[in-house]
Amino acid sequence: MTTLQAPLTTGTVANLQQQGRERLSAAGIPEAAGWTDWLLTHVLQASRCELVMRAAEPVTEDQTGRFNAMLDRAATHEPPQYIVGAVDFLGCTLACDARALIPRPETEQWVAQFVRDTRWQTGPRPAVADIGTGSGAIAVALATCYPAARYWAVDVDSPALELATRNVDRHDCVDRVTVLASDGVAVLPDAHFNGLVANLPYLTTDEWTTLPRHIRDYEPRQALDGGPDGLTVIRRVVADAPRVLHPNAVIYLEIGAHQGRAVSRLLTAAGFVDVQTRGDWNEHDRVVTGRWP
Numbered sequence: 001m002t003t004l005q006a007p008l009t010t011g012t013v014a015n016l017q018q019q020g021r022e023r024l025s026a027a028g029i030p031e032a033a034g035w036t037d038w039l040l041t042h043v044l045q046a047s048r049c050e051l052v053m054r055a056a057e058p059v060t061e062d063q064t065g066r067f068n069a070m071l072d073r074a075a076t077h078e079p080p081q082y083i084v085g086a087v088d089f090l091g092c093t094l095a096c097d098a099r100a101l102i103p104r105p106e107t108e109q110w111v112a113q114f115v116r117d118t119r120w121q122t123g124p125r126p127a128v129a130d131i132g133t134g135s136g137a138i139a140v141a142l143a144t145c146y147p148a149a150r151y152w153a154v155d156v157d158s159p160a161l162e163l164a165t166r167n168v169d170r171h172d173c174v175d176r177v178t179v180l181a182s183d184g185v186a187v188l189p190d191a192h193f194n195g196l197v198a199n200l201p202y203l204t205t206d207e208w209t210t211l212p213r214h215i216r217d218y219e220p221r222q223a224l225d226g227g228p229d230g231l232t233v234i235r236r237v238v239a240d241a242p243r244v245l246h247p248n249a250v251i252y253l254e255i256g257a258h259q260g261r262a263v264s265r266l267l268t269a270a271g272f273v274d275v276q277t278r279g280d281w282n283e284h285d286r287v288v289t290g291r292w293p
């Protein structure tokens with residue numbers, strides 16, 4: 001049941017911040033303080049540091065009204081990235097809405113490792129496939145960091161592809177990123193790619209059912225639910241990937257914290273070599289890498 005909330009009282013930045021935190025805490029948002037600051041920085045066009053420095057400044061009625069409308073949405077557990085419609089990914093500000101998964105910092109971390117991996121950067125115009133592109137985050141970030149390559153960004157989900165197309169346009173990458181519909185690597189050409197990166201759904205269906213509301217109720221299930229053991233889509237992509245890869249191509253697959261061994265085995269069984277599991281800052285398995293011989 002949704003309880004109607006009294007509108008906020010216009011006052012100072014600190015007053016709004018306090019009222020926002022109270023309202024989101026009352027709505028059971030675990031990150032009430034963080035979400036409040038996220039929305040408030042957006043409404044005031046200020047950094048978090050400026051929220052502190054400008055705490056005693058008055059806010060306008062218009063700002064209060066816009067913040068109030070955002071809190072109404074956040075109180076239903078809608079993530080702040082969808083409410084403000086933007087998220088940063090490796091320095092690129094991407095359009096972000098419920099058509100695709102919100103890009104995560106854990107993904108940024110291994111994408112930065114891929115950019116530094118010179119093994120795929122062969123020839124004047126290497127080709128890289130981003131399978132399950134969602135918002136286009138990985139392809140756009142790679143095309144920005146390493147513009148000399150050619151990228152193919154594919155997804156099965158049409159709404160996600162619309163968002164990816166918008167992000168590719170917004171970052172002026174149309175000349176080097178092709179966005180297209182594909183189930184796994186199905187529509188990709190044979191022996192074409194020097195690199196393949198993928199953040200595919202990897203949660204088990206049981207894990208998906210126990211996700212916090214702000215994820216389960218708002219982010220697309222197709223982006224998260226990887227079937228009974230979490231590996232339904234990954235297993236198929238690993239088996240089909242060799243057809244589209246050049247010799248010496250490099251593969252990076254994002255995985256869940258306990259899937260390093262299982263996905264390494266899949267890659268080895270498919271014929272990949274130099275297979276490695278790497279962790280994230282929290283020392284959770286996060287990506288499995290390999291090379292097609």
Ligand SMILES: C[S@@+](CC[C@H](N)C(=O)[O-])C[C@H]1O[C@@H](n2cnc3c(N)ncnc32)[C@H](O)[C@@H]1O
Pocket residue numbers: 100101102103104107131132133134135136137138154155156157160182183184185199200201222223224233
């Ligand atoms: C975890 S999201 C990743 C989105 C984005 N790459 C990112 O890192 O933020 C997984 C994406 O894979 C897509 N997907 C799921 N099954 C797929 C399949 N069989 N072939 C291609 N894409 C698929 C989903 O639609 C979703 O956009």
